[in-house]
Amino acid sequence: MPTINKSYNINNEEKSFKKFTNKTTNEHSTGSSNNDILNEVIKHQVALKSFARIIENYEDLIELDTKQYNLDSLFAMDIGGSLCKIIFYDCNIENFDNNEIKELFNSLKNNIFSTEDYGFSGIRDRYKSIKTKNGCIHFILFETQRVKNAVELIFQNDIIKNIKQISCTGGGSYKFEEYFREHYDIEIKKYDEFKSLLTGLNALLKYSPNESYHYKIDNTIISDKPIPDVYDADKKSIFPYLLVNVGSGVSVLHVKDENTFERVSGSGIGGATFFGLVRALTNINSFDEALQASREGDSSNVNMLVGDIYGGEYQSFNLPAEMVASFFGKFAKNGTMDKASDADICNALLVMITNNVGQVAYLNAMRYNLTKIYFSGNFLRSNVIAMKALAKAIHFWSHGEIQAHFLKHEGYFGALGTFFLNNLSK
Ligand SMILES: Nc1ncnc2c1ncn2[C@@H]1O[C@H](COP(=O)(O)OP(=O)(O)OP(=O)(O)O)[C@@H](O)[C@H]1O
Ligand SMILES: CC(C)(CO)[C@@H](O)C(=O)NCCC(=O)O
Numbered sequence: 001m002p003t004i005n006k007s008y009n010i011n012n013e014e015k016s017f018k019k020f021t022n023k024t025t026n027e028h029s030t031g032s033s034n035n036d037i038l039n040e041v042i043k044h045q046v047a048l049k050s051f052a053r054i055i056e057n058y059e060d061l062i063e064l065d066t067k068q069y070n071l072d073s074l075f076a077m078d079i080g081g082s083l084c085k086i087i088f089y090d091c092n093i094e095n096f097d098n099n100e101i102k103e104l105f106n107s108l109k110n111n112i113f114s115t116e117d118y119g120f121s122g123i124r125d126r127y128k129s130i131k132t133k134n135g136c137i138h139f140i141l142f143e144t145q146r147v148k149n150a151v152e153l154i155f156q157n158d159i160i161k162n163i164k165q166i167s168c169t170g171g172g173s174y175k176f177e178e179y180f181r182e183h184y185d186i187e188i189k190k191y192d193e194f195k196s197l198l199t200g201l202n203a204l205l206k207y208s209p210n211e212s213y214h215y216k217i218d219n220t221i222i223s224d225k226p227i228p229d230v231y232d233a234d235k236k237s238i239f240p241y242l243l244v245n246v247g248s249g250v251s252v253l254h255v256k257d258e259n260t261f262e263r264v265s266g267s268g269i270g271g272a273t274f275f276g277l278v279r280a281l282t283n284i285n286s287f288d289e290a291l292q293a294s295r296e297g298d299s300s301n302v303n304m305l306v307g308d309i310y311g312g313e314y315q316s317f318n319l320p321a322e323m324v325a326s327f328f329g330k331f332a333k334n335g336t337m338d339k340a341s342d343a344d345i346c347n348a349l350l351v352m353i354t355n356n357v358g359q360v361a362y363l364n365a366m367r368y369n370l371t372k373i374y375f376s377g378n379f380l381r382s383n384v385i386a387m388k389a390l391a392k393a394i395h396f397w398s399h400g401e402i403q404a405h406f407l408k409h410e411g412y413f414g415a416l417g418t419f420f421l422n423n424l425s426k
Pocket of ligand 1: 079080081082083084143170171246247248249250270271272273274275287288376377378379380381411
């Protein structure tokens, strides 16, 4: 059975945040109180949770042939460079005519729903689940480095024996193909990662009333809470857009309409760069702790600011004193590293990577004359600092012409799209 050793819902985020900040607040001092920072994260989560969850007309979108129901069709996976995402469709099993499969399905459900945490890194994102007319789509994620244990925890032995094929996307669908065949006699049915990503994203933008959101910006003041996007009735206004997927690396897609897209750019400075550098430069070993630390840190102990160079603002060109002139620039001088805490370093890394993603996004939106950028990928998972920084930067650079949009199902579109592609009958 899965072991319970880690939780990630709002209450647990609060608990682990408090535990973490108790540990670190004595090490350094910051201007903002822990409660302010915690409240911001909680408010964001609560606002997203309150967005409507029901996909209308879901059965129009996806028609599962009930005669063909088997355990294989209820799962889809996206195995990426850092994280493995799993979709599980908890459907109405009345139509199953095979009693053995019914029993296995029930034991699978008991296994999956007995906990929200599986092994060392697995979690079920309860508040992201989507109700449909005939069931509910569930979202689970694991670290890719634990994918082999993850499969055994989720499917368990008697279930694995009854699975012949799993639909799968992401680089891991190639990398682990041989492993699945040799160990479990399971065939991997591959789907292209960008085709899956866009199938999942476009489906939710179209059918889920509040999938995407933005932050309102007045001058330099950004709204506290995320604001759901509003589309016209036929949802045509979704297109065209730029999609910037921030996973381990960054992929930039120009999406012209539902069936036409091009990968126009990318960057090797992405989510795994952030987490990899956090591990190289600090004692922090989990992504969630790194995010919590960065909410606490003061990056002026790490970065060289315009004020450090000019002694104040650079007036002629409107560069304020507190603007970063050079990320990690302070460390170029002797005796500076000891003054920076792990939290300061996490904050500097987070903002540095986010800024770079923002620039790549902005320049590509300009290049293709697009006014809307959607950001997806798990780097943005609960990452309010990065989302707000992206929203502000895009607004500032484009003088308000281009808007950044964020997505409730962040890094799950590839797995969801694979599930749809595998089960779509029209
Ligand atoms: N619990 C976590 N553990 C590790 N990284 C996490 C976690 N939560 C969020 N992340 C961030 O999400 C990133 C991975 O995002 P995502 O799952 O979208 O990409 P991926 O599919 O693994 O990568 P790629 O598409 O490039 O192969 C990590 O690099 C890290 O920045
Ligand atoms: C290799 C992929 C596509 C795997 O998802 C992704 O990590 C990525 O787009 N990386 C950036 C590659 C580039 O520099 O364009």
